[in-house]
Amino acid sequence: MGDMPDLCGMELHLHRSIGDRAWNDLSDWLLREASRFTSVHILVDSSTHELVLPRFLAEVEGLADCHILEIEPGEASKELILVEQLALGLRDEGADRGALLIALGGGVVCDLGGLLATLYMRGIELVLVPTTLLAMVDAAWGGKNGVDAEGSKNLLGTWRPEASVFADVRALETLPDREWRQGWAELIKQAWISGGPLWDEVQKGHWSQSAFWLREAAEVKLSVVEADPYERGTRRALLNMGHTLGHAVESMVLSRGFDLGHGDCVAFGLVLESLILDSWGVPDAPSRAALRARIEADFDFDSLRTFSPTELWIAMQSDKKKHAGSLRLVWCPAPGTQEQSWNLGEEDFLKVWNRYASA
Numbered sequence: 001m002g003d004m005p006d007l008c009g010m011e012l013h014l015h016r017s018i019g020d021r022a023w024n025d026l027s028d029w030l031l032r033e034a035s036r037f038t039s040v041h042i043l044v045d046s047s048t049h050e051l052v053l054p055r056f057l058a059e060v061e062g063l064a065d066c067h068i069l070e071i072e073p074g075e076a077s078k079e080l081i082l083v084e085q086l087a088l089g090l091r092d093e094g095a096d097r098g099a100l101l102i103a104l105g106g107g108v109v110c111d112l113g114g115l116l117a118t119l120y121m122r123g124i125e126l127v128l129v130p131t132t133l134l135a136m137v138d139a140a141w142g143g144k145n146g147v148d149a150e151g152s153k154n155l156l157g158t159w160r161p162e163a164s165v166f167a168d169v170r171a172l173e174t175l176p177d178r179e180w181r182q183g184w185a186e187l188i189k190q191a192w193i194s195g196g197p198l199w200d201e202v203q204k205g206h207w208s209q210s211a212f213w214l215r216e217a218a219e220v221k222l223s224v225v226e227a228d229p230y231e232r233g234t235r236r237a238l239l240n241m242g243h244t245l246g247h248a249v250e251s252m253v254l255s256r257g258f259d260l261g262h263g264d265c266v267a268f269g270l271v272l273e274s275l276i277l278d279s280w281g282v283p284d285a286p287s288r289a290a291l292r293a294r295i296e297a298d299f300d301f302d303s304l305r306t307f308s309p310t311e312l313w314i315a316m317q318s319d320k321k322k323h324a325g326s327l328r329l330v331w332c333p334a335p336g337t338q339e340q341s342w343n344l345g346e347e348d349f350l351k352v353w354n355r356y357a358s359a
């Protein structure tokens with residue numbers, strides 16, 4: 001595909017800010033850029049509407065005349081019909097091609113807002129204001145957006161130019177523990193990819209300190225994305241460490257109604273996939289044992305041990321389809337190392353699962 005041409009020259013105005021002053025930076029940015037926009041629209045879900053929007057509006061200047069669009073919280077809102085309804089909402093509020101859309105919420109609001117901004121009148125400018133740890137370290141970066149269809153995650157989506165992102169830790173003050181944990185799993189993964197001091201600190205630290213590592217964790221994602229923007233090579237597949245198994249577990253968790261999120265499933269995937277690497281004799285098993293110790297201190301997988309490995313293996317095959325026939329694990333075998341990829345067969349998987357589940 002090559003580099004995407006930047007037809008609108010939007011990158012000139014691109015801004016990224018992470019930390020405890022990001023909303024102040026957004027105020028400055030809005031004051032500077034306001035003349036480019038004919039209207040400003042904020043997409044929230046009903047939780048971020050109630051818990052984050054009032055403070056956001058009190059602290060960010062330049063939003064006195066903005067319009068609010070609201071969706072229900074949760075993955076169920078990532079559906080195409082909602083994009084259409086929101087587009088009609090924008091139209092009814094008078095949005096033209098000069099409109100600015102601000103997505104204020106977790107990954108769901110960012111993904112849905114991203115798609116809406118890409119499609120509305122063939123594209124309007126987007127600002128992401130992530131409000132969950134997961135969105136701050138992961139979903140807000142990398143230019144992917146999408147919606148689900150009949151349970152197939154992100155079946156419909158686009159690559160969009162990077163949006164401006166303002167990730168302010170003040171948003172996290174109301175985040176429930178369950179949601180902290182979902183982002184923590186991705187942060188641990190990104191710290192492992194980065195290696196060095198970030199991994200050392202995350203290994204010893206606690207998820208409640210995540211605000212300290214936001215910037216570095218987001219930079220890990222950005223640097224991987226920049227090295228492989230359209231997932232042509234294996235570099236970006238590295239962000240899927242733990243996800244080959246994690247996605248399969250997630251689909252089973254959903255069908256059984258367990259109260260576990262994406263991050264919980266990815267954390268479990270990291271544990272199992274690391275054990276598979278151990279079983280192959282891949283060097284540096286002690287580091288992977290430290291990764292498991294980190295994860296097992298924060299996550300509870302008891303309910304998952306009862307899953308049928310055969311069913312899981314079948315669920316994992318939808319991942320296989322993406323890679324022309326073989327199930328692939330892409331990992332840096334030790335923290336901060338170059339990625340490697342392996343094919344995973346059923347027998348090896350079952351052997352590791354059975355040993356793990358009976359331990």
Ligand SMILES: NC(=O)c1ccc[n+]([C@@H]2O[C@H](COP(=O)([O-])OP(=O)(O)OC[C@H]3O[C@@H](n4cnc5c(N)ncnc54)[C@H](O)[C@@H]3O)[C@@H](O)[C@H]2O)c1
Nearest residue numbers: 047073074106107108131132134135138139144171174175
């Ligand atoms: N585009 C990408 O590259 C990318 C990467 C990772 C994940 N994602 C997507 O992100 C989604 C998951 O994101 P998520 O975990 O942020 O889920 P989410 O957006 O559903 O947020 C989780 C819950 O937290 C609530 N919430 C959000 N901010 C809050 C706050 N500050 N205080 C209190 N409650 C708050 C939400 O209302 C929701 O109920 C998935 O759909 C996934 O596919 C996308």
Ligand SMILES: [Zn+2]
Nearest residue numbers: 186243262266
């Ligand atoms: Zn993930």
